[in-house]
Amino acid sequence: MPELPDLQVFARNLKKKLGGKKLHTLVLNTDKINTGPEAIVQAVHNHELTDVYRHGKELYFKFGHNTLAMHLMLRGQLHLLEGANTQKYTICELQFEDGTTLVLTDPQKAAKLALDPEDKEAPDALAETVTAHWLKEELSGTRKAIKDVLLDQKIIGGIGNAYADEILYDAGISPFSASNKIPEEKVEALSKSIRKVLTDAEKEILKAEPDIISGEVRDFLKVHTRKKATPKGEPILVKEGSRKTYYTESQELFK
Template identity: 45%
Template sequence: MAELPDLEVFSRILNRRYSGKTLEKIDVEVAGKLNVTAKKLKESLEGHQLSEVKRSGKTLQFHFGRDRILGLHLMLRGELVALGEKPPKFPVLIFHFKGGKGFAVTDMQKQATPTLGPPVNEVPDALELDYPVLKKLLEGKKTTIKTLLMDQKKVRGIGNSYGDEILYHAGISPFSIAGKIPDEYVKKLHKSIHSVLETAIKKIEKENGDELTGELRDFMQVHSAKLKQTPKGEEILSEKIGGRTSYYTKSQELFH
């Protein structure tokens, strides 16, 4: 699943490639997840210029004007593919811009979700989260910190992979009770959220260049079924938290 760093890089690539171009046609290949009819989507966007692509949490937002915004959640298997000589496999939406360029949203599971006119989301984005907000968010919470970080109704953008990386970087066990984490470690957690995500964005951006390639994970220090040890030589353990496999080490402090 694409997480915040992947989507941030995708938004920058899409902006470089397509912002300022006019959408000539949009093909709706799978309409099941649309919140409007295919006809309404086409009427709203075709013939309008793409002014900007923004990332918001785990979604991309395509701005075709002040009141013409298309939100997109790639879900578990959704991908972005630049149009080439061969037609894309498993297309959901295909964007054709004047001048012959374009890209497709593909998903073999047909779960990628486009939303015309997405509502404003007041939940803080992980990269915009400041320390006082994070501290207040954790206060009194009895859930595990890993579960809280992944809750898109509390913080937007962090998924399973980066949740593990952030907690390892902060030295906090994913099994820690959120409300029991002392201020010293909440401050570490705040710094780790920004450090891990911003570092990942830089690494993915360098690797991807101008290509809309899939998620990059080979730089991760703890979240990988292939890894047995961290770069420091610590044994990597795994266990299910909320139905998702979490990776951690014994060196991470447990607060409960």
């Protein structure tokens, strides 16, 4: 699943490629929408795309006074085409007047669309409000494992499985630590790691695939990787489950 750094790069590149173009036709092939298909089509038809941006794990396309949101979910992929769409598993097509088409596909049919979605209560992981003080307040009231808190989109938006592991490795905190037992200095380290890991990852993705609008670039990850050791030579441990957790013995456990 694309996470915050991936989507940040997708948004940048889609704005560069599609910004200023007028939408000619929107074709929907899904019922995972927050309103009737006619309302969505009418809201964006014949409007210029003025912005593409990201919040949490969603992409937002600004057309006039309306915004079309996309959540790619686990298997959603974006494709930029010139001419007819031959992609299988199409969820929607955004056909622009110049002949360019943006296609969203998903073999699981789980990708979701929304017209003018409500503002999220949870801050984005890169928001200025995500400070050490804010994080301390959030963690103080729960014994949930810290990784589970980082993954909870109702608490903080944009972090997924891979980057939760990377952030906790960078901060030196075991993913199994009880959130309210993490000392203040480690919470401060965690807040710094959130921003550092996510912004560094965006730079690495752009360096490797400057024009990417879909897929994942993960070769640079330090702990959430198929390699057996981190760049420091630490053995990587893997806990199996509904999602795998990658960590090292050097990460301190607070309980």
